[in-house]
Every structure is written in C-alpha cells, then in structure tokens.
Amino acid sequence: MLFNSLEFxxxxxxxxxxxxxxxxxxxxxxxxVASCVFYMCFIPAYILILLVTIAIDxxxxxxxxxxxxxxxxxxxxxxxxxxxxxLFVFKYYNFFVLTGNGLAAAFxxxxxxxxxxxxxxxxxxxxxxxxxxxVIEVYRGKQKxxxxxxxxxxxxxxxxxxxxxxIERPQNLLHQFxxxxxxxxxxxxxxxxxxxxxxxxxxxxxxxxxxxxxxVYGEWRTQPGLxxxxxxxxxxxxxxxxxxxxxxxxxxxxxxxxxxxxxxxxTPYFARSITEFWQRWHISLSTWFRDYLYIPLGGNRVPPAxxxxxxxxxxxxxxxxxxxxxxxxxxxAYHGLLLVIERMAKSxxxxxxxxxxxxxxxxxxxLVTAGWVFFRAxxxxxxxxxxxxxxxxxxxxxxxxxxxxxxxxxxxTALPSMLTALFFIAIMFFFEFVGKQDAFNWATRFKGxxxxxxxxSLAAIEVVLFFGILRPSAFIYFQF
Amino acid sequence: MTRSLPILAGSAVLxxxxxxxxxxxxxxxxxxxxxxxxxxxxxxPVDVLFVGSxxxxxxxxxxxxxxxxxxxxxxxxxxxxxxxxxTVIVPALIANxxxxxxxxxxxxYCMSLVRTGGLEDSRMFFDAPPGMKVELMRQYLADGxxxxxxxxxxxxxxxxxNELLLMHPAYSQLTAWLSYRGGYAGKYVPGxxxxxxxxxxxxxxxxxxxxxxxxxxxxxxxKQHNVRVLCIxxxxxxxxxxxxxxxxxxxxxxxxxxEQDVPYLDGASGFPVDDPKLFADSNHLSTEGRALFTExxxxxxxxxxxxxxxxxxxxxxxxxISTALALP
Numbered sequence: 110m111l112f113n114s115l116e117f118x119x120x121x122x123x124x125x126x127x128x129x130x131x132x133x134x135x136x137x138x139x140x141x142v143a144s145c146v147f148y149m150c151f152i153p154a155y156i157l158i159l160l161v162t163i164a165i166d167x168x169x170x171x172x173x174x175x176x177x178x179x180x181x182x183x184x185x186x187x188x189x190x191x192x193x194x195x196l197f198v199f200k201y202y203n204f205f206v207l208t209g210n211g212l213a214a215a216f217x218x219x220x221x222x223x224x225x226x227x228x229x230x231x232x233x234x235x236x237x238x239x240x241x242x243x244v245i246e247v248y249r250g251k252q253k254x255x256x257x258x259x260x261x262x263x264x265x266x267x268x269x270x271x272x273x274x275x276i277e278r279p280q281n282l283l284h285q286f287x288x289x290x291x292x293x294x295x296x297x298x299x300x301x302x303x304x305x306x307x308x309x310x311x312x313x314x315x316x317x318x319x320x321x322x323x324x325v326y327g328e329w330r331t332q333p334g335l336x337x338x339x340x341x342x343x344x345x346x347x348x349x350x351x352x353x354x355x356x357x358x359x360x361x362x363x364x365x366x367x368x369x370x371x372x373x374x375x376t377p378y379f380a381r382s383i384t385e386f387w388q389r390w391h392i393s394l395s396t397w398f399r400d401y402l403y404i405p406l407g408g409n410r411v412p413p414a415x416x417x418x419x420x421x422x423x424x425x426x427x428x429x430x431x432x433x434x435x436x437x438x439x440x441x442a443y444h445g446l447l448l449v450i451e452r453m454a455k456s457x458x459x460x461x462x463x464x465x466x467x468x469x470x471x472x473x474x475x476l477v478t479a480g481w482v483f484f485r486a487x488x489x490x491x492x493x494x495x496x497x498x499x500x501x502x503x504x505x506x507x508x509x510x511x512x513x514x515x516x517x518x519x520x521x522t523a524l525p526s527m528l529t530a531l532f533f534i535a536i537m538f539f540f541e542f543v544g545k546q547d548a549f550n551w552a553t554r555f556k557g558x559x560x561x562x563x564x565x566s567l568a569a570i571e572v573v574l575f576f577g578i579l580r581p582s583a584f585i586y587f588q589f
Numbered sequence: 590m591t592r593s594l595p596i597l598a599g600s601a602v603l604x605x606x607x608x609x610x611x612x613x614x615x616x617x618x619x620x621x622x623x624x625x626x627x628x629x630x631x632x633x634p635v636d637v638l639f640v641g642s643x644x645x646x647x648x649x650x651x652x653x654x655x656x657x658x659x660x661x662x663x664x665x666x667x668x669x670x671x672x673x674x675x676t677v678i679v680p681a682l683i684a685n686x687x688x689x690x691x692x693x694x695x696x697x698y699c700m701s702l703v704r705t706g707g708l709e710d711s712r713m714f715f716d717a718p719p720g721m722k723v724e725l726m727r728q729y730l731a732d733g734x735x736x737x738x739x740x741x742x743x744x745x746x747x748x749x750x751n752e753l754l755l756m757h758p759a760y761s762q763l764t765a766w767l768s769y770r771g772g773y774a775g776k777y778v779p780g781x782x783x784x785x786x787x788x789x790x791x792x793x794x795x796x797x798x799x800x801x802x803x804x805x806x807x808x809x810x811x812k813q814h815n816v817r818v819l820c821i822x823x824x825x826x827x828x829x830x831x832x833x834x835x836x837x838x839x840x841x842x843x844x845x846x847x848e849q850d851v852p853y854l855d856g857a858s859g860f861p862v863d864d865p866k867l868f869a870d871s872n873h874l875s876t877e878g879r880a881l882f883t884e885x886x887x888x889x890x891x892x893x894x895x896x897x898x899x900x901x902x903x904x905x906x907x908x909x910i911s912t913a914l915a916l917p
Contacts, residue, residue, distance in 0.1 A: 294593055301597070466780065508777070521767060522712065522753065525760040529752035563597055570601045575608065575751050579744050 110150040110156055111356045114581040120147070121362055128145070128366055133289035137263055140286070147268040148231070155230040158195060159266065165191045166240045167261045170247040173318065176252040181248060188244045196237045204433030224583070232272030234430055238397055243279045245401055252279045260286050267368075269359040273584055275373040284366070290367025301380035301488045303361030305569035310354030311584070312577030314537050317530045318343040318580065319351075321517050326485055329495055337495055344485050345478045346534050348585055349378065351484035352391070354356050355584045362485055376541050378477070381461075381469040386477055386572040394430070398423050413456060420452070421445040436492060440483040447476055533576065545571075611717060612754075618838050619757050620716040621764040624771045626678055629665040632770060634688035635659035637890060639771070640679055641696025642670040647873040648823035648856075650883045651772035657887035660691070664670035664771030669709030671701040672803035676715070680810045689814045692890065695807060697846070697853055699838035702796035702804075706730065709742075711749040722746075726910050729779075732799075780866030780875035787828045787871045792824045796841050808849045819893055820846050821886055824856040825872045827863040854889045856882060 110116050119385035124143045128136055149156050169188035173181050203224050210220040212278040243264065246252035270276075323331050325340035332340075351448050363370045387395050404589035406419040421442065428441015452462075461469045482499075485494035517523040517530070620627040637660055639645050646666035654662050657826075665682060671712055675695070683689040708714060708729055714722060726742050743909065753760050776800055781787070801849045822839070829835060839855060846853040861867060861881065867878030 225911045280693055298593055298597065301594075521764065522750070522760075524763050525752045525756035528759055532755070559593070563593065563600070566597055568606060571604055571608065574605055575748060576755070577748070579748050 110147055111118060111309060111581045111583060112355065113316075116150075120411045128372050129292045134292070134479070135287045137260055141259055141263045142268065144263060144266040144268040144271060148266060148271060151231045151272075152228065158199070158230055158233075159236065160262075162192050162195055162237065162240055163262050163265050165541075166244050166265075167255070167258055170244050170261075171256075173244065173248050175224045185244060185248045189241060192237055192240055196233060198225075199229055199233055201429075202227070203435045235276055236271060238264055238394070238430075242276065242397060242401065248278050252283070255279075255283060267363075269363040269366075271369055273355050273359070274391075275356060275371050276357065277371060281371060285368045288367070293367065296367060297365045298562065300361045300364035300366075302562070302566050302569070303357045303364060305361075305566060305573060307354045307357030307359075307361055307568055308573045308577065309533075310350040310357065310537060311534050312573055312579070313353075314530070315347045315350035315354060316578035316582055317526070317533070317576075318347050321530075322347055322485070324516055329486070329491060329498075332498070333509060333512075334498045334500075334502070335504065336508050336516050338503055339497050339513055340483055341478060341485075341495075341499070343530075345378075345481050348481065348484070349374075350534075350537060351585045367449065378474060378538070378544060379470065380473050381466055382473055383444065383476065384449055386473055387444070389449070394427070398427050413452075417449045417452065420448050420457065421560070424448065430563040435489050436483045438484055439489060439492075440480055443480050443483060447480075529576070607745075612751070613722065613746055616691070616750075616754060617716055617718050619710075619754055619761075621761055623763055623769065624664075625667070625712060625716040626682070626718075626770045627663060628722070628768075628771055629663055629682050630685050630687075632661070633682075633685050633690070634665045635690045637692045637694060638682060638690035639664040639694045640670070640675055640682070641666055641694075642698060642701070643668045644698050644823045644871060645696045646772060647661040647869065648879060648882055649772055649886060651770045652774075653880065653883045654887050655770075655833045657884070658891055659759065662688075662708045663771060666696075667710035667713040667772060669694075669704070669707070670713065671704040671707075672800045672807060673704075674708070674713065674725070675729060675807045676722055677728060677812070679807050681718075681721055683811055683816055684812050689811075689816050692817045692819060692894065693811045694886075695804075695818060695820045695851075696770055696892065697842055697855075699821040699822065699835060699842050702799060702800050702838050702842060703834075705797065707732075708745065711745060712753075714745050723865070774879070776874075776876075778869045778876045778879070780877055781826075781868050781870070783824040783865050784826055784828050784863075787826050787868075796838060801841075801845060804845060805849060808851055817893070818849075818851050819890060820851050820853045821889065822854065822856050823874060824860040824862050824867075824878075825880060826865070826868045829861050829871055830857045841878060852889075852893050854886070856885065860885065 110120060110316055120143075124139070131139055145156060148159065166188050169184050169191075171207050172184045173188075176184055181380040206222045211220060213219065213221050243252065243255075243261075247254050255264070260283065263286055264277075264279060265271075267277075267282070322340045322344045325336045326344070329337065353374040360370045360372070371393055373391060373393050375389040375392065380386035380389050403419055403423045406422060407415060408419070409416060411419065424441040424445030425438060426441070428439070428444075429436045429438070437558055479496075482495055483489075483492045486495055514527055515523045517527045617627060622631045623627050629635070637654075639649065639656060639662065641664075643666060645664055648660075649664060650661050651664060665678065670678075670873070679695075682691065708725060714725055717725060726746075729742060730738055732738075766774070767776055808818050820840070820842075824830070825835070842857070844852055867875055867879075867881065869875045
C-alpha cells in the first residue's frame with residue numbers, strides 16, 4: 110500500500126476515524142493492528158521476520174536493563190548480531206556471494222557459494238536501525254526498557270514511518286504512544302498541509318521527471334552527454350522530491366494522529382558545504398550514524414588521521430546501508446572523502462570569504478549532484494562511462510537540445526512537459542527556501558494568516574490533483 | 590477552528606468540480622489549430638483529409654503532398670488511433686459546417702484491426718469538443734466498464750494534459766513551428782542502421798469484429814457525404830512486413846475494403862522495405878522514407894481522382910494478388 114494510492118487514502122481516513130473514536134488506552138492497539146495490516150499489504154509472510162527481530166530486541170533490552178557489567182555488553186552484542194544477521198541474510202548475502210565468487214573467478218576458481226533467491230523485505234534497513242537505536246539507548250541507560258510488548262512492537266512498526274523512516278529514537282517516540290492525543294484541528298490542518306506538500310513533491314515533481322531519468326539511465330549506452338547531464342540533474346531533484354516527499358507525508362499523517370516525528374530534511378540543496386549538506390539531508394540517518402557509529406569510534410576527539418579514518422568508515426557503511434552494490438559503497442566513500450577534504454581545509458585555515466559563499470553553495474550542489482551518478486548508475490563501469498560522456502560528449506546545438514527535450518515524453522508534448530516540470534521544481538525549491546523547509550511557513554506571516562493557510566492548503570491539494578501523476582509509483586527509498 | 594477542516598474539504602471538492610467542468614468544456618479551445626481535430630476543423634474545407642495514427646503523421650510530408658496534388662491536404666493523426674475511435678472523430682470532421690473534404694484517406698494500418706479499443710493518445714481527448722469527449726468516454730466504457738476503466742477516465746478528465754494548458758503559449762508556438770497542416774515541419778527523423786530486433790508485437794492473431802465493423806461504419810459515414818474514400822497503408826520494415834500475422838491481417842483488410850469498394854494502397858508494394866535507412870523503428874518511416882512514400886501516395890491519390898480511372902486492383906504483398914502501383 111503506497112502512500113500515493115487511493116487505498117492508502119481510504120486506509121488512513123478509516124484509521125484516523127477509528128483512532129479518535131477509541132479511548133486513549135486502546136489507541137495504540139488500533140495503531141498496531143493498522144501497522145500490521147499496512148505492512149502485510151506488501152508481502153504478508155515477511156511480518157514474521159519483523160516479529161522475530163522485535164521479539165529478540167524486546168527481550169534483550171529487558172535483560173540488558175536487569176544485568177550489569179559484561180553481561181550487559183553480551184546481551185547488547187546478541188541483540189546487535191541477531192538484528193544485523195537478519196539484515197545481512199536478506200540484504201547483503203547475495204552481494205557478498207557475488208563479490209566472493211568474483212574474487213574466486215579472478216584467481217581461476219569456480220563459484221564458492223550459490224546465490225539465494227530472496228526478495229528484500231520492505232524498509233528492512235529502516236526498522237532494523239530503529240530497533241538498534243532502542244537497544245543501544247537502553248544499554249546506555251538513556252531509555253528504560255519497554256515492558257509492554259505491544260507498545261514496543263508499535264515503536265518498530267508504526268506505519269507512517271515503517272518503510273522509509275524517519276528513523277526515530279525511542280526517547281522521541283515511545284512515550285507518545287502512552288499520551289492521550291485529542292483531535293486538534295490546528296494540528297490536523299498542519300498535518301494535512303505537510304501531507305499535501307509531500308504529495309506535491311512526490312506526485313507533481315518526482316514522478317513527473319522519473320520517466321526521463323529512468324529512460325536515459327536505462328539506455329545510458331546509447332545516450333549522448335546532454336540527456337545524461339539533464340537526467341543527472343533531474344535525478345538530484347527526483348531523489349530529493351521523492352524521499353523528502355515521503356518524509357513529509359509520514360510526518361504529516363502522524364501529526365494528524367497527534368504523534369510528532371522528527372524532521373528528516375532541512376533544505377539540503379541550499380547547503381554551502383558537504384558537512385552542512387549532511388546536517389540537512391536524511392537527518393534521522395545521519396544523526397543515527399553520528400550517535401551510534403561515528404562518536405563511538407572516537408568522533409572529533411581523536412587525532413586528525415584517526416578522525417579522517419572514522420569519517421571514511423562511517424560513510425562507507427552509510428553507503429552500504431543504502432544498497433548492496435558497489436555503486437553505493439563508492440557513493441559513500443566519495444562523500445566520506447569530500448568530508449575529509451573539507452576537514453583538512455578547515456584545519457589548514459582555508460575558509461571561503463563571505464562574498465564567495467555563493468560559490469560554496471554552487472560547488473556543494475555540483476559535488477552532490479556528481480555523486481548521484483554513482484547512486485543511480487546500474488554498475489560502477491556504467492557510472493564511469495557516464496562520467497566520461499558527461500566530460501566529452503555534450504554539445505549544445507539545436508539537434509542535441511531538441512533530442513534531449515524529446516526524451517521527456519517521446520512526442521510533441523515533450524517541451525510543455527519539461528517546462529511544467531521545471532516550473533514545479535522552481536516552485537518547490539522557492540517555497541522550501543522561503544519557508545525553511547516548511548513550505549507553508551510563509552502563509553503564517555501574513556495578517557489573517559488563517560485565510561492564507563486555508564488558501565495555500567487548497568491550492569496544494571488542487572495542484573496535486575490536476576498536475577500530479579495519479580498512477581501510484583513506489584518511493585525510491587523503499588528499496589533500502 | 591473545528592470548522593476549518595470541513596470547510597477545507599468542502600472547498601477542495603467544490604473547486605475541483607468547478608475546475609474539472611471548466612477543463613471538460615473549454616480545454617479544446619486551447620488545442621493547436623495546425624494539427625489534430627481542431628486543426629482539421631479549422632482547415633476545412635480541405636481537399637484531401639488523412640485520418641490515422643502516428644503512421645499517418647510520420648508517413649507524409651504534407652507540403653510535398655500538396656505540391657504534387659495541387660490540392661490542399663491535412664493530417665489528423667493521434668498515436669494508436671484505431672477504427673473504433675475514428676467512428677467518433679471522422680463524422681465530426683466531414684460533417685462540419687465549412688463542408689466535407691473531397692477525399693478522405695483512411696489509414697490502412699492492419700494492426701488497427703487487432704486493437705482492443707482504448708485511448709492511447711490523450712491529446713485526442715484534449716482536442717475533442719465536449720460532445721465528442723462524451724462519445725469517446727462512452728466508447729471506452731463500452732469495451733468493458735471495469736473499475737480500472739473508470740479510473741482511467743477520471744485521470745483523463747481531471748489530470749491529463751494539464752501541462753498543455755499551463756504552458757499554452759509555449760506549446761502553441763512550438764506546434765506552430767514544428768507542424769504544417771497536421772504533419773511535421775522541418776523535423777528530421779533519422780533512419781536505422783540495421784533491422785536488428787525489428788518486429789511487431791501483435792496482441793491478437795485475428796482481426797477484432799468491433800474494429801472491422803468500425804472501419805465499415807467510417808467508410809459508410811464518409812460516403813453518405815459524397816466523400817471519396819481511399820485507404821493507404823504505409824510500409825513497414827521488411828522483417829515486420831514478412832510476419833505471418835501481418836500478411837494475414839493485410840489480406841483481411843484488403844477483403845473488407847474490396848467489399849466496400851474502397852481503393853487500397855499497400856505501401857509495402859514495390860517499396861524498398863529492406864532498406865533500414867528508410868525506417869525510424871519497427872513500424873514508422875524515417876525522414877528519407879517519408880519523402881519517398883509521399884511521392885507514392887501522391888501518385889495514388891492523384892490517379893484515383895482522375896475521371897474514368899477505375900479503382901486499382903488491391904495489392905497485398907506476399908499473397909499473390911497483382912500489383913496496383915509501383916515506384917517510379
């Protein structure tokens with residue numbers, strides 16, 4: 110059940126109606142049932158995998174809380190290993206087998222292991238990390254172990270953020286399931302606005318440009334440089350609009366239910382350095398890696414050489430988290446390297462003069478966009494070939510431009526479609542820049558802001574209805 | 590504030606209904622006037638009117654055709670336009686108040702006989718006036734009123750081609766540049782290097798009775814207005830032309846047209862169908878192929894308009910029926 114489907118709309122209306130008609134102590138049970146139904150709409154049997162990891166982490170957290178010293182560490186290790194094992198089997202087994210077999214072939218040996226025919230459970234990386242954050246926080250003593258198995262299950266399975274985050278921390282989410290949330294029209298309108306804005310980003314922007322990116326990257330061998338450049342720029346927009354759109358819908362529908370989720374994006378494409386970019390992009394994951402990997406490795410309080418190694422380790426694993434492919438590992442390494450260079454420059458006292466800051470923004474945007482080539486390309490050789498074409502095969506003549514535009518729809522509606530896409534991309538970035546990620550922020554600044562808020566919400570709904578791509582398509586981050 | 594939500598929901602629904610109604614009744618006024626249904630109506634009366642799918646659009650150089658024929662011509666072409674959809678748009682085009690065309694050239698694409706009905710090209714819906722829209726919707730549901738089809742129609746009526754409205758100034762300017770009386774103007778479509786992987790994916794092996802009946806209905810509607818009806822089938826690459834199903838469907842098409850006394854040109858006859866550079870893909874001509882085929886079509890139309898010249902013998906390649914025309 111995709112957020113951008115009619116089924117979800119009906120599902121969410123029913124859930125909201127039931128949620129507020131029940132007594133507060135029954136609401137979490139209803140949310141848990143709804144979350145199970147939501148998850149089972151994809152592959153029903155996979156809920157068992159989820160339940161196994163939930164049961165292990167629930168039990169281990171209780172044991173960690175009661176134990177002391179080495180035993181605490183042992184229980185934590187069991188929990189981490191068991192949770193990661195599920196992730197390894199379902200997500201990384203084939204990757205390591207292929208890599209191992211490739212190495213064996215290089216030494217003239219036959220395949221070492223056979224491939225497993227496994228479908229990746231939806232949102233596995235997300236709920237695995239959410240579970241891990243819980244046991245680690247219990248181990249650190251910052252969170253009490255949850256006694257109620259149902260509430261803990263809901264913490265992992267809460268449907269708005271189950272398949273693609275934001276990856277919540279127990280301190281932020283668990284207690285909210287115990288609170289008595291009354292229906293608050295102000296909150297509901299704010300939530301609806303967030304949802305509408307999320308749908309706008311997904312259905313009006315991301316889904317409109319996705320076919321172009323898919324066509325060009327799918328046929329990268331035969332495409333000249335200009336369509337590849339355009340598709341790369343479009344992909345940078347698509348992945349942002351798609352993922353931040355998902356996050357906005359998740360945060361918005363949760364807010365209607367009275368449960369606040371953490372912010373996941375903060376105008377990342379307006380960052381003026383790579384460091385700043387990672388403080389604004391997929392915040393729930395960046396902070397997860399910061400809190401549970403980078404800082405335990407020593408963080409910033411280590412000698413420079415060790416700090417650079419820590420950064421590289423963190424980003425290599427972050428790359429691998431995104432997908433079991435070398436392209437993602439290289440993408441992670443690329444960002445790690447950029448951060449190391451930034452740190453080195455900072456240590457050497459090299460900073461941009463205030464007047465040159467726009468250059469910092471442009472350079473960051475260009476570097477991040479270049480990195481998306483690795484993220485989107487089907488393989489490392491494909492990514493390298495695309496870079497080669499981008500460097501040597503771009504010609505700005507009428508025939509090439511006409512061809513590049515024609516790929517938008519494949520007929521003479523290509524230009525209006527491309528202009529429409531550019532128009533809505535500009536609208537998206539303008540409102541997010543003005544509103545500091547909250548696109549409706551501007552509406553509250555005017556006198557009679559209620560009128561403006563209602564009008565802007567209405568406009569967003571109508572734009573989605575009339576200009577959104579109504580055929581549901583999956584969110585990019587679902588594959589992770 | 591508690592009333593805000595119902596007010597918002599009600600306003601959203603009301604505004605949506607008003608906008609959909611406005612779109613449904615007015616969007617055709619924003620349709621280009623040098624292509625499509627509105628172009629065909631605006632150009633009336635026209636001497637030779639072509640109606641067909643992307644084949645028609647890509648098979649004729651209208652400027653060269655008019656020069657050869659010394660007549661005015663216009664193409665009304667939508668991707669995947671089949672005979673069932675023609676039953677809706679052809680009567681409107683020939684019965685318009687400015688007068689019917691002298692000659693109606695129906696596209697004889699044999700693949701249209703196996704289509705199951707549908708609205709592949711949403712621009713046809715966009716260009717159609719409200720009455721024609723209703724008729725297209727009714728026809729779409731007549732093929733099976735499933736939930737999915739209702740959703741398709743909702744999508745069509747509410748959401749499709751709104752970018753053409755939003756970008757109307759740019760779009761109308763673009764079509765003015767790139768179209769000439771429904772055909773391409775100055776657009777270069779390169780030819781193939783070889784026929785690797787060329788072939789047609791044909792969904793059914795026998796002609797659909799609904800499509801056959803629709804073709805007959807279109808012919809009768811034109812004849813009622815004393816319009817001379819011709820049928821031309823553009824050539825396809827040799828590997829596609831030699832497919833058994835294509836040969837069978839062409840024979841069936843020829844038979845129907847013979848029964849209706851409609852001259853039929855099988856474009857593949859005598860055309861160098863094994864020259865890849867004349868084709869853009871598995872079933873469309875390149876610019877070079879278009880120039881060559883325009884000459885063939887012009888000769889056919891001109892011959893059919895001469896007094897005293899009888900209808901040519903229908904030619905279907907590879908079926909043993911004798912030839913009607915050969916390349917110069």
